[in-house]
Amino acid sequence: MKAIVTLFAVAGLALAVSSPADAKGCLKGAVVGGVAGHYAGHHGVLGAAAGCIYGRHHAKEQERERKLQQSNGTANSATDHGKI
Secondary structure (H helix, E strand, C coil): CHHHHHHHHHHHHHHHHCCCCCHHHHHHHHHHHHHHHHHCCCCHHHHHHHHHHHHHHHHHHHHHHHHHHHHHCCCCCCCCCCCC
């Protein structure tokens, strides 16, 4: 019974927060968060939800920085950090 409730909760969460543009960050974060939550006290679903939220946030930040670099015309890579 608990597995069925968990399955429906995960499916509902996935449908509520997913979209094609945000799926990449969400999926990566959900996998990492789910594994971490599982090993930190069997809270895999909670970890997956938190990981999805963080993954989307991080992906949006990276996209914003990429657009800013393109609009400024800078050729520095993300790992260069302005070094010559």
